Amino acid sequence: MTDFRYRRLKYVAVVVTDVERTENFLLDIVGLAEGPESGKIDTRFLRCSDDHHDVILIKGREPGLARISFEMESVKDFDATKAHLTKKGLNPVDVDADELAFLGIDRAFRIIEPNSKLTFEFMHGMVAAETPFVPTVADISMLGHIVLMAKDVDAVTEFLINTLNFKLSDEGAGGGLLRPFPTTNHHSLGLVRSNENRIGHIAFMVHSYDVIGKAVPRFKKHDVPIVFGPGHHPASNSNFLYFLDPDGITWEYTFGMEQFPEHDPRDPRYLELGNGDSWGNEMDPRMGKVGRVVTPDELVS
Incomplete structure (x- = not known):
């Protein structure tokens, strides 16, 4: 039985071929703000909130997804998650003190999802940015979601539900x-069946449909x-509106989303959907x- 609780998707770490080029794209055209040096x-x-960061860009030989991080609701939930995954034989690896300081995080550990080989990080406590997030070209409210293209969707789904305490909202x-x-x-x-484990897209929630409408001429320009x-x-x-960054990674603006109550939610x-x-x-x-x-080995090779 899994009884630990999450607060939210915290950040994504994305591999890009030119960090300065992608940084400028996300700052000037998408509407994120600089994080700490x-x-x-x-x-x-980079950030779209008052946190230390919401997106990390890491230079690599080819674009990719390095990890996704989830914030646990409390220290108790953090500890319960680690104990549960240890018992499951998933070998949680603590993030060391130097990297925690670099990330502005109090506590974190990571596992490799056994089917997609994606790194999942579980954390608690992130320092606030020195200044509040101020929207610029787009009124972004938060990092919203990520969709993963997966070779074995059924196995990843089963792992998320039965091991990581995710709930299924809808499926097709x-x-x-x-x-x-x-x-x-x-x-x-989100999970989409594919012949390769890769990013489907990364989404930012925005405050109004106007943000999407105004993005169309800006993107064309x-x-x-x-x-x-x-x-x-x-x-x-x-x-929604989906668009490509300079490497061809897909990003999304999304506005409005069904909300699920904690107790007595509707059935999946x-x-x-076509x-x-x-x-x-x-x-x-x-x-x-x-x-x-x-994979982590590729990041240090």
Whole structure:
């Protein structure tokens, strides 16, 4: 039985081929803010909240996804999670003191999800940024979710539900949408069946549909490829716009999302969603094609 509780998806660590180029893209065109100086030429911290960071950019030979981090609700939940995963034989690895200081985090450990080989981090306590987040070109509210393309969707889904205490919100033939208990957003992690473990997309929640509408001419002005939308997801009841960064990684603005109560939520639905847009847009074939899962060994090689 899993009885630990999450607070939210905390941050994502993304591998890019040119950290300065992607940093400028996320700052000037997407609307993130600078995080603290990393002191490393190959690493950048960016944020869309008052936290130390929400996104980490790491230089690599090819674009990819290094890890996703989830914040636990309390120290008790952090300890319970680690004990549970140790008992399951997943060999949690503590993040050492130097890296914790670098990340501005009090406590953290990591495991490798056995099916996708993606690194999951579980943490508690992150220092606040020196200044509040102030929206610029886009009124971003938070890092919303990540979708993972996975070769064995069924095994990853089973692991998330039965080992990591995620709840299934909705599913279809191509995958599922899940939330870490007891977070309320329809999903923090989505899974899509694929022939490779890689990033599907990374999403920022925004404060209004105007943010999406205003992004379209801005992206066109800066030759940013829009690969899907604006559109509407019937599963989560959210509006969306998907676009590519300079490496071809897919990012999303999303507005509005079904909220789940902790107690007596509705049952998961099986939905025939087509391409996931009730407005009838066609998906650009470049969407979700770049950014394979990168293992810790590759990051230090």
